[in-house]
Amino acid sequence: MVQFLNKYTPLRVLAEGSYGKVILAKRIHEKEGELVAIKIFNFKDDEKNHQSRSRRTGNQRSNISGTELSKMTPDSLKRHGMIRHFQNEVVFLAGISHPYIVKVIETASLVHMANPFNCLQGQQQTQQSQSQQFIEERKNVRQIKEEPNQTGLYSYLVMEYAERGNLFDYICQSPLSENATCFYFRQLLEAMVHLKRSKICHRDLKPENLLIDNNYDLKLADFGFATHAQGINGNFMHFTCKGTLGYMAPEILNLQICENIGYNAEQTDVFAMGVILFSLIMGRPPFWKADPMEDKHFKILNLQQYQYFWNVWETQYSSQLGIVIREELKNLFNSLVSSVPCYRLTLNEICNHPWVRGYKVDEELAKKEMHHLWVQMKLREQQQGNLSSKAKDSQQQYQQDQIRQSFVEQEQIDQNSQMTIDNQNQQPQSIVYDPLNPNGYVQSDPKNILIELEQYALKNNMKCKYKKNSHKIDFLLPLSDGVNLVEFEVVFEKGKKKKDQGLYKLRFKFGDENVEKLTANDVEFLTSGFLQLIQGFAAMAGNNLYSLEDEIL
Template sequence: MEHNTIEDSRNIIFRKYEMGRLLGQGTFAKVYHGKNIVTSENVAIKVISKQAVKKAGMMEAIEREISAMRLVRHPNVVEIREVLATRGKIYFIMEYIKGGELFNKISKGRLKEEYARKYFQQLISAIDYCHSRGVSHRDLKPENLLLDEHENLKVSDFGLSALPEHLRHDGLLHTQCGTPAYLAPEVLTKKGYDGAKSDIWSCGVILFALLSGYLPFQDLNMMKMYRKIFKAEYEFPPWFPPEAKKLVSKLLVVDPNKRLSIQGIMRQSWFQKGVKHVNLLCSVNEINQDSELKEVKLMSPRFYNAFEFISSMSSGFDLSSLFEGKKKLGSMFTSKCSASVIMGKIGSLAKKLNFQVSSKEFKLKMQGRTEGRKGRLLVTVEVFEVAAEVAVVELSKSSGDTLEYVRFCEQEFRPALKDIVWSWQGELSDCQLNCNV
């Protein structure tokens, strides 16, 4: 029996949200309109069948979506409010976007240049931020771009996204995924690809579609379409704006290393028109690996959802069974110290151990300077706020050898931080070690 799913005839779930009409459904999920009964805020509630997801082997996609969406909080990205669960279902509580898909506009024909530019500016702003957080979307297309009531673009559907832990030892991604007409040529090969650069190609395809009303690469024969993509073989319609044509030509470049970067896009004259209306447009991609630990500028760290906290700490509410294929080795501790004190302590420890340190907001990366059995060890630490006087600190191995990581945790990290630790979770057991070596 589902616990607290139906409270009364109003269909109240978790004593907090009222579920309303069905907005849409897919193979494994249904999306409903909902309302927070405390704040009266409209939300979208995505209900996923745990059994169906496990049977289809789609646990990793759910995990990716949760991980990616909680990393990227941006005005042009659909926000995930909470992740809740019962024995049989998972509930994503998300920002409600009622304007529909951008695809619906394109399907009626090409957009006016000023509207296409606005949507493209907001798309680039969002993707720039995603990349700064280590998230590659990998399925950018108009169907995954929503519009709110103010005609502002919102990037959605992170089920195929990739995070730093999905990179192989060559630093590249190798999974062929996405929608064929929007795929970068390097994704179709078996040589590996940079997820950020492949996202930029997809943005180029989207911009072409916005201004032309159709896709640059399309053919009823899939192999013929792929051949066009491999050659970047397409033609602009006569009405295509000249400056936008120059920009698209720099995005749909077969060699990803010659493709225009996000920063390069932002410098283009066509892109810069009216750019003052775009939020968070400045790039935050560059983090100097050798820089001193910078003072944290945010007032507080990212909030750690209470249910996520319970799920991580309590076996009774553990969601880990959803993600049995997960190979990420990690550990977690709680602290009653402030986030700034925690970041300062860990930063000082990293420098003392001669690690290269980079930090962004309340996330810190430590990379060893010596080559190990599987390259240089890279450890990521992130601080979350649970309550006014409680912080959760997540520690994970992003790359390098597992044995070296375990030794680092047990011999260096834990002993040095004992004065700020309230309690440890996620012990590095022999079972975990054997599964991850």
């Protein structure tokens, strides 16, 4: 840990996942001040297991048989998956040098050290409210009692920092122009051709893994699912279901084919490239799952009814946004997402495709477009922060009262303290902001916004009911306890008061069922999450959501 802190100064957490966290850090000595992203894997292992692993030869990857895997506990399986994920990153990513693939600076495997996130706690606490600090303090007291020796096994991967986010963030703002689409598709293609020469397949291509650096160039990242192209048997066939649902080829989703016959990982990477191509130019994926039995759009593609597929999309979507897609681009997409793997273009054939090879890209214009979207993202985040900050304050006050009372009961604080807290709870609070009434308005009929929200919900297997002639959608959503469901309604009401006449006011409502089991976290998660979705769909429909001044209407 000392050596780690001597090299890097942790700044903040960038992302969290089942494997651990990605933190932003600053280099101290070599290239002082340079920002880096550090992916840290927390194995939470004990010394005995660490010693048993250390007896394995060199840096060999741990191959465990199916029989051994079936005997593992859930925690052991998770730890094994994390180890394989980290080993893949090191084996494949650390050995690659390419301008459009994220660069690895340093790796360290199974370091026995103190929690590397402790140094971030002080910075985080300065940004926390009083109630959050109280909760964290109580948790820390208990943690110290239960875990006096807070050490564990960590592996970390230090990579260059791509500070402009990822392509998914951009296409959530707006579809890219054909010029920018071709620019970034070519960069992705160059990275994939380099991987092919290195006999590597990625197996998790998606916009979230296509990072954008400070110069607005693409950086392919996250090699946790990567594999050797030739496969374990040397016949270029693979038998494990890897990837992200919306980008997985049909032969992977068909478990009988995947586990018995196998699939060619280069061909499945090409399929994912086709989904990415469509997503860049249209601002949304062509389907949510490559299964003709479950997805109507892919069913059309599976039947090779390509003209009908494009007619549907152009009629229902792209023509409304003024998106014109030339035939050469359509032909390329059709050739990448064929249900028959051998019908898909190879990487070499993609390079020679008329649209890829012949389109004249204006690099400067493409990067200006991305910069404009980047500025829009930052402004929207700032606006979202302004909208939600007051809600968070009131919700955190509620959390403070509830959690404080819980700790009082558990630790048997004296009666006087209990009375003080009760008095605080009884005092009327000035609620500046109501999360169920987020002060959001649209000027035109919100029908298109609700249709987009319904489509999003259906694609994500959310239970919802929308009456086409109404201005509301009813959802049935799980609570944070993972057991109970709650009714949640999104509704636009016509303004009736002087200041909001002619506008449509956004409101959220909870039904009666299980409402008593709602926590402050549930309310915040659902209201702020849906508010962000609705803002995006409203902007997409050209019917922006905005707020009036904080006055009583």
